[in-house]
Amino acid sequence: MSVQVGVIMGSKSDWETMEHACNVLEELGVAYEKKVISAHRTPDLMFRYAEEAAGRGLRVIIAGAGGAAHLPGMVAAKTMLPVIGVPVQSKALNGLDSLLSIVQMPGGIPVATVAIGRAGATNAGLLAAQIIGAFDPEVQSRAQQRRDAIQREVLESSESL
Numbered sequence: 001m002s003v004q005v006g007v008i009m010g011s012k013s014d015w016e017t018m019e020h021a022c023n024v025l026e027e028l029g030v031a032y033e034k035k036v037i038s039a040h041r042t043p044d045l046m047f048r049y050a051e052e053a054a055g056r057g058l059r060v061i062i063a064g065a066g067g068a069a070h071l072p073g074m075v076a077a078k079t080m081l082p083v084i085g086v087p088v089q090s091k092a093l094n095g096l097d098s099l100l101s102i103v104q105m106p107g108g109i110p111v112a113t114v115a116i117g118r119a120g121a122t123n124a125g126l127l128a129a130q131i132i133g134a135f136d137p138e139v140q141s142r143a144q145q146r147r148d149a150i151q152r153e154v155l156e157s158s159e160s161l
């Protein structure tokens with residue numbers, strides 16, 4: 001199966017957040033790759049990655065970064081693929097800096113921003129799978145089953161009160 005989703009992060013230290021996006025993609029059978037790429041520290045690599053992503057067959061990019069989190073926006077500026085931004089929880093400002101850096105894109109260059117931290121990374125994986133699933137009934141059906149399971153859990157938790 002060819003790689004459909006690129007999961008990139010500004011530093012290896014983001015992995016404990018970004019692994020949650022990868023876990024969901026794995027669970028839903030969506031082929032992905034994972035890489036450390038930084039707009040600040042490896043700008044040429046970041047440009048090359050963004051420019052070549054569509055040509056390599058990727059359909060969606062998930063980009064996570066913390067602090068001055070410019071990676072998602074800069075990648076979005078260099079590709080027509082949908083980019084999902086994950087604000088990693090920073091130590092100094094609890095991820096508010098990451099969130100605002102990612103969410104406040106200028107008009108014309110969208111980044112689909114999810115919540116700060118692990119829950120956001122999980123949702124980024126789900127959103128990427130749902131985008132793929134819009135064109136792939138098998139992925140869509142697996143995403144639907146996952147959602148059905150969540151609904152069952154809520155109903156059971158209510159009954160067990």
Ligand SMILES: Nc1c(C(=O)O)ncn1[C@@H]1O[C@H](COP(=O)(O)O)[C@@H](O)[C@H]1O
Pocket residue numbers: 009010011012013014037038039040041064065066067068069070071072088
């Ligand atoms: N925000 C960015 C970018 C970028 O946006 O290009 N590159 C690295 N970083 C972030 O710096 C934080 C600290 O990184 P280190 O732990 O390596 O010092 C990480 O959360 C990373 O995403």
